Amino acid sequence: MKKIMNDPENIVSAFLDGLVAANNTLIQRLEGTDVIARRSLTSQKVGLVSGGGSGHEPAHAGYVGEGMLDAAVAGEVFTSPGADQFFAAIQAADQGKGVLLLIKNYNGDVMNGEMAQEMAEAEGVKTEMVIINDDVAVNDPEQRRGIAGTVLVQKITGAFAETGASLPDVKRVAEKAVSRIRSMSVALKPCTLPAVAQPSFDLSEDEMEVGIGIHGERGMERRDVATSEKTAQLLLEPILKEIPSEAPLAIMINGMGGTSLMEQHVFANDVMKQLDRDIQHTFVGDYMTSLDMAGVSLTLLALDEELSECLEAPARTVQWTQG
Amino acid sequence: MKKIMNDPENIVSAFLDGLVAANNTLIQRLEGTDVIARRSLTSQKVGLVSGGGSGHEPAHAGYVGEGMLDAAVAGEVFTSPGADQFFAAIQAADQGKGVLLLIKNYNGDVMNGEMAQEMAEAEGVKTEMVIINDDVAVNDPEQRRGIAGTVLVQKITGAFAETGASLPDVKRVAEKAVSRIRSMSVALKPCTLPAVAQPSFDLSEDEMEVGIGIHGERGMERRDVATSEKTAQLLLEPILKEIPSEAPLAIMINGMGGTSLMEQHVFANDVMKQLDRDIQHTFVGDYMTSLDMAGVSLTLLALDEELSECLEAPARTVQWTQG
Numbered sequence: 001m002k003k004i005m006n007d008p009e010n011i012v013s014a015f016l017d018g019l020v021a022a023n024n025t026l027i028q029r030l031e032g033t034d035v036i037a038r039r040s041l042t043s044q045k046v047g048l049v050s051g052g053g054s055g056h057e058p059a060h061a062g063y064v065g066e067g068m069l070d071a072a073v074a075g076e077v078f079t080s081p082g083a084d085q086f087f088a089a090i091q092a093a094d095q096g097k098g099v100l101l102l103i104k105n106y107n108g109d110v111m112n113g114e115m116a117q118e119m120a121e122a123e124g125v126k127t128e129m130v131i132i133n134d135d136v137a138v139n140d141p142e143q144r145r146g147i148a149g150t151v152l153v154q155k156i157t158g159a160f161a162e163t164g165a166s167l168p169d170v171k172r173v174a175e176k177a178v179s180r181i182r183s184m185s186v187a188l189k190p191c192t193l194p195a196v197a198q199p200s201f202d203l204s205e206d207e208m209e210v211g212i213g214i215h216g217e218r219g220m221e222r223r224d225v226a227t228s229e230k231t232a233q234l235l236l237e238p239i240l241k242e243i244p245s246e247a248p249l250a251i252m253i254n255g256m257g258g259t260s261l262m263e264q265h266v267f268a269n270d271v272m273k274q275l276d277r278d279i280q281h282t283f284v285g286d287y288m289t290s291l292d293m294a295g296v297s298l299t300l301l302a303l304d305e306e307l308s309e310c311l312e313a314p315a316r317t318v319q320w321t322q323g
Numbered sequence: 324m325k326k327i328m329n330d331p332e333n334i335v336s337a338f339l340d341g342l343v344a345a346n347n348t349l350i351q352r353l354e355g356t357d358v359i360a361r362r363s364l365t366s367q368k369v370g371l372v373s374g375g376g377s378g379h380e381p382a383h384a385g386y387v388g389e390g391m392l393d394a395a396v397a398g399e400v401f402t403s404p405g406a407d408q409f410f411a412a413i414q415a416a417d418q419g420k421g422v423l424l425l426i427k428n429y430n431g432d433v434m435n436g437e438m439a440q441e442m443a444e445a446e447g448v449k450t451e452m453v454i455i456n457d458d459v460a461v462n463d464p465e466q467r468r469g470i471a472g473t474v475l476v477q478k479i480t481g482a483f484a485e486t487g488a489s490l491p492d493v494k495r496v497a498e499k500a501v502s503r504i505r506s507m508s509v510a511l512k513p514c515t516l517p518a519v520a521q522p523s524f525d526l527s528e529d530e531m532e533v534g535i536g537i538h539g540e541r542g543m544e545r546r547d548v549a550t551s552e553k554t555a556q557l558l559l560e561p562i563l564k565e566i567p568s569e570a571p572l573a574i575m576i577n578g579m580g581g582t583s584l585m586e587q588h589v590f591a592n593d594v595m596k597q598l599d600r601d602i603q604h605t606f607v608g609d610y611m612t613s614l615d616m617a618g619v620s621l622t623l624l625a626l627d628e629e630l631s632e633c634l635e636a637p638a639r640t641v642q643w644t645q646g
Binding site for chain 2: 002003004005006011012014015016017018019021022023054055057058062188189205206208225227228229231253257258259260261262263264265266267268269270272282283284286289291292294295296321322
């Protein structure tokens, strides 16, 4: 296991320092925390906070900025940040209209987010939480994990919050996006944690792991490696079952960190050829990774007019710039 | 060796189709070629063409668009495109003011580019070529390879061409950028070609390869794996020797395809801490890769006012959007 790093115990902090140093007109690190916040909050709007364990870069700190998040909390690698960190992010994001937390569906994140909400409410800051659970690899919706679809929910909710909408209205749009988005992933190679010398699981040269999460956990099923074409079919089938059949789509092909852009676009090509639908937006790249894992996730979002407008609205963050 | 692909012999073509399908308002593939061109040329300006072997994505097709390239030619993986492909790109980029080719310093690319120039001149299209050779790992400047610094040269030259400047003037700015830019790379893991089951070289778990190129070739030196801090020092030293000591800098930390953004930012942090200079722009990410190689390159560009303005100008391409 080789990585470009110094002390593995300090890798998240060094990452955050590097990110801020490279983008210091846009973002800042709140002193004494692992919270990245917008350098300036220019308008009175609902604050938007996200966060979770690190190892998924550019999520979430890379999406802090105009039109997306106001603050992002970085836990240790694959570990939920503490409630005090979420609380610091809420305080930084608060502009007087309340704060919405967008949290991926993991017990630790939800629990710490809720504790932070209590701390904020005690200080008079109104908060709400929307839980993202887009991963169809898990059958029970209650247990479903939040994966790459989270980034599209952040984009949409962030754009809507910029309009100055109220907290209940921003929450409504986030919940609508969550209800219409589904994802699934496949890995060809496991990831390796910075502080551990072993890959998170073993895969032989002719196997792939289907239905993986983003924390190096095993998937739902192990299969023979398939062509891009067949892999696209394999991920599309369970996703399409839960996507309204008439709506136009936004799709995201997300690299897991160790997958070349060439492969991601080959896969995108196969997905688009097999989807006999109106595809209005296609995003291809590393949006939510799992360290150096080789693999991809596929996300489909059923659009309506409101969601489309939010997706097309301007954004100025480290990793997502448009308009 | 596992990759997300179908027929490895067809991987470049499938990649180009996926890239265009995902970005069809911005770019098009010229029929019967591996050339990606802007969908619309809106102003009369010098045409800008780049290209070379594939495997370096998002270079070069990801940089076709407003403010950067007018057309990019994709060869097979790590293989120069033929002269006829470069010629097709020149024809597509020509808007009546001549065409500049930005070519990385590899024999095949230079030779095929020159042949394409002759074909174009025979058709009455004025052309020039600027050769990029930013890699200080090679001592002899004549033999120096073009690596990630190429992307900054494309950004700068593309912005300057948008001003409507003449071909000699656009060439002058490209040459100035080339004269003030230097890079060097290190690999922790080799890459694997799609059609070959073996890594391009072997590296043990405690070694790194210093001074690698972007085609899976061996580096200049093999060393024990070092910390990010020491690796930054190792790459900075030879680069700084050739960079004017007073000029403000733009720096690029480029991932080689299989390196997580977390590691890239850790490395960026160490580079910036060791550089006691005025750093005006820092770019961190996968700009010019070598398939799934793990490693980074470091690029320093000595700015002047003209180069700064070009770097800050708007760009709208698949992979570089600003302003």
